[in-house]
Amino acid sequence: MIDELGEEVKWGHISMVEAERRLLAHALLDDATNARFVLLSESHVPLFDLPTVHSYLVKSTQVFLESYDQPGATGRGRYSRGMRPVVSLGQWRKGSQWFEMDRTLAADVVADRVYFPVFKRFCMRNCYADEHYLPTFLHVRRPEAGANRSLTWVDWSHGGPHPARFTRMEVTVDFLRWLRGGSTCSYNGETTSVCFLFARKFLPNSLTRFLRFAPKVMGFG
Known part of the structure; x- marks a missing residue:
């Protein structure tokens, strides 16, 4: 690279x-x-629209780094x-x-x-x-x-040196909704279900599914 x-x-x-x-x-x-700096890769996807991400970051009293x-x-x-x-x-x-x-x-x-x-x-x-x-x-x-946590969700459940990769058919409405609110964490001293703003590793062929579900599930225009 x-x-x-x-x-x-x-x-x-x-x-x-x-x-x-x-x-x-x-x-x-x-x-x-x-004011805020985020490292992302080509296999990252956003889970929320830009105004939500921006607000979450600039209002945070901590940095998100494990x-x-x-x-x-x-x-x-x-x-x-x-x-x-x-x-x-x-x-x-x-x-x-x-x-x-x-x-x-x-x-x-x-x-x-x-x-x-x-x-x-x-x-x-x-x-x-x-x-x-x-x-x-x-x-x-x-x-x-x-904050001792990352804003990027990854699946390490399969073991090994690399996280799981997700293909087109694995991107579903239920999966995206779970990514957006299926966890609990602390944000500025309060408990929240918005813990991850991004997720990876999603293969390029999953893009069409994201484009289909984004307006309905993720609030993208």
């Missing part, structure tokens, strides 16, 4: 984080009024002792790469000259920097700012 600057980006590699930081830098410079301590091989087992003393095992965190953050955190990530160099040097091979750099950075710099 090649990013917008022609740099090669490899899955699970530090180049993923480098690409994310470049995207944030461009977004910060694009418009000084840009950051949790996970024992075992896929969590603490990926930590490298070479990161000490800048990043300790107690600070090491994991989370989904699909983030949403405010302008303050985005600027801090782009300006980071302390933690990113350590990750670039020591988070290699089976470390998967895209699952650890931002969660660890948030935990160290602004732990109170994180």
Whole structure:
């Protein structure tokens, strides 16, 4: 995969984080009024219309980025002792790469000259920097700012290193309604059923079904 600057980006590699930081830098410079930043992929779909998404983000008192301590091989087992003393095992965190953050955190990530160099040097091979750099950075710099959840719904029930993929016939009215309100979570200190604004992984052939159901189920014009 090649990013917008022609740099090669490899899955699970530090180049993923480098690409994310470049995207944030461009977004910060694009418009000084840009307040919230969301990372999405080509297999993401929106679950609500733009006014709803915008309101949800700009009114939030927290950023939506997972950051949790996970024992075992896929969590603490990926930590490298070479990161000490800048990043300790107690600070090491994991989370989904699909983030949403405010302008303050985005600027801090782009300006980071302390933690990113350590990750670039020591988070290699089976470390998967895209699952650890931002969660660890948030935990160290602004732990109170994180909602510790992602706004992207994915299905990990099948196991393995990648979430389930959804084809055209799996996109139904009932499924979309469940995605939009089938969970409960906290938002600005209150319980809500609107927990996910996006979902993945949906294959390109599912587009026709989304276009058919969007006006009725998702409020799109």
